[in-house]
Amino acid sequence: MTSKTGPASPPPSQKLMKLAVAGAAILAVAGAGAFYFASKNMKSGATDNAVVVTIKDGTCDPNAITVPAGRSTFKIVNNSDRALEWEILDGVMVLEERENILPGFTQTMQAKLKAGDYEITCGLLSSPRGTLRVTPSAESEAEAARPPLVSFIGALAEFQVFLVTQATSLVKTTAALDAAIQVGDLEKARELYQKARVPYKQIEPMADMFADLHNAIDPIADYLEKREQDPAFTGFHRIEYGLYASKSVDGLAQVSAKLVADVTALKDRIRGLRIPPEQIAKGAARLIGSIADTKIVNGEDHYSKTDLVDFEANLVGTSRMMTLLKPVAVRAAPAVVSDIEMRLNDASTVLTSLKGQEGYPAYDKVSKESRATLAQKMKALADAIGKLNAAVGLE
Structure with a gap:
């Protein structure tokens, strides 16, 4: 009686070879996929987790940014044809900034931000602003739980006195400068110009936190669309331009009167500032x-x-x-x-x-x-x- 048998089974060594080839193929596919996604992330700047913001034609790309609370890194790329500055604003308060980013150049900035909604500037001061949303994170929750640092109360109180004293001096010296301009005394105005400016420069780290007043008191023509002819060219540098470039007080009376009003508003804000x-x-x-x-x-x-x-x-x-x-x-x-x-x-x-x-x-x-x-x-x-x-x- 003849027995029926199926095809002969391959030897164990051939089975292992097939499994090895299949495993190698799977690894190759996985490696290719990993390389693809890694290369995409590398192109987008994800390797250092920086947020890349490109500025061109008065707009930010992206115009709406979301980051977790804590430290974030921003790379600001200037693709416009003008030097620009980039700021993170909390209302009128400047939290962080980078100045004089030249055309075609990139500057990197780190910011430690609390959860909340902020604005970002996009080139010139007149450009529409973008948005920056900061979401809660473990770091921000730990920060909120930090005990109060009562040891700094004395230093903060003394610093407040220093700020108010200098702001008061700023108002007084600016009023004297304005008086000289109002009566058309060029030489007296030149003499008083720097005296008025000194107290502002001494408190500048706090004064420039108020973006609206800082941009009215001390704007630089380089950052304005029409430079010296721009309507937003006001404050100290506009007076400086008249006194030293035009060598005349013509047209400065209204500018100096507004400067007195702006520095007075700054003094009032500093009085109520909690630092x-x-x-x-x-x-x-x-x-x-x-x-x-x-x-x-x-x-x-x-x-x-x-x-x-x-x-x-x-x-x-x-x-x-x-x-x-x-x-x-x-x-x-x-x-x-x-x-x-x-x-x-x-x-x-x-x-x-x-x-x-x-x-x-x-x-x-x-x-x-x-x-x-x-x-x-x-x-x-x-x-x-x-x-x-x-x-x-x-x-």
């Missing part, structure tokens, strides 16, 4: 960093050439802010405080070395080498101040 302790060092670091990165290179006082006087006032105000924080900060971070004091001294020494018997020279007479040295010292100071909040537990 979180971390804002002191944060504001100082932002201002000094801006001086190092853009203001020293390009200058701001294009007509009077008195930029060095501005820088001196900025350093005086910054030194005052650090002195107020020192009694609390030195216990928690003595090395950081010591470094800040050293960097302040370095920057002040370099700046003072430029002063002659008749005061500071016109800024266009300052050499590239001197500007580079001053920028280096200011950058080191900004970096040192930038470490303070974390060192004393404010971040």
Whole structure:
């Protein structure tokens, strides 16, 4: 009787070979998919989790941004044909900014944001604004649960007095400048112009938090569509343009009267300003960093050439802010405080070395080498101040 059998089974070695080939194919497909998605993420900038914002023709792309609360990184790409600044605004308050982003260039900015809805600027001051929504996160919840830092109460109270005192001086000196302009006294107005500007520069880290007033008191023609002929060109630099470029007070009476009203409004806001302790060092670091990165290179006082006087006032105000924080900060971070004091001294020494018997020279007479040295010292100071909040537990 003949037995019936099926086809012969392949040897075990052939089965293993087929499984190995199938597994290799699956891995190849998975690898290709992973490479595809990784390459897409790389192109979009996802490798560093930065939010890329491209500005062109007065618009932001994207125009509506959502990020989690805490630290976020933004890359601002200027695809327009004008230098621009990019700001994050909470109402009229400037939270973070990057200035003088040149056409075709990119600047990176980090911001620590609380949950809420904010606005972003998109190039020129007259451009429509975009939106930035910050959603709650574990980091923001931990921040909200942080106990109050009562040890900073004294420093904050003294800082408030300093701000109000300087704001009052600002109103007084600006009113004197306005009086000279109203009677047509060009020489007297020139004499009083810088005296009026100094107190503003001393409190600039807090004053420029109010975007509407800052853009009225101290706008630069470079950031306005029609430059010096733009209706939004008001405040100190518009008066400076008349006194030093046009060499006349013609047309300045209305400008100076409005400036008095604007600085008075600033004084009133400062009186009611509640300043979180971390804002002191944060504001100082932002201002000094801006001086190092853009203001020293390009200058701001294009007509009077008195930029060095501005820088001196900025350093005086910054030194005052650090002195107020020192009694609390030195216990928690003595090395950081010591470094800040050293960097302040370095920057002040370099700046003072430029002063002659008749005061500071016109800024266009300052050499590239001197500007580079001053920028280096200011950058080191900004970096040192930038470490303070974390060192004393404010971040």
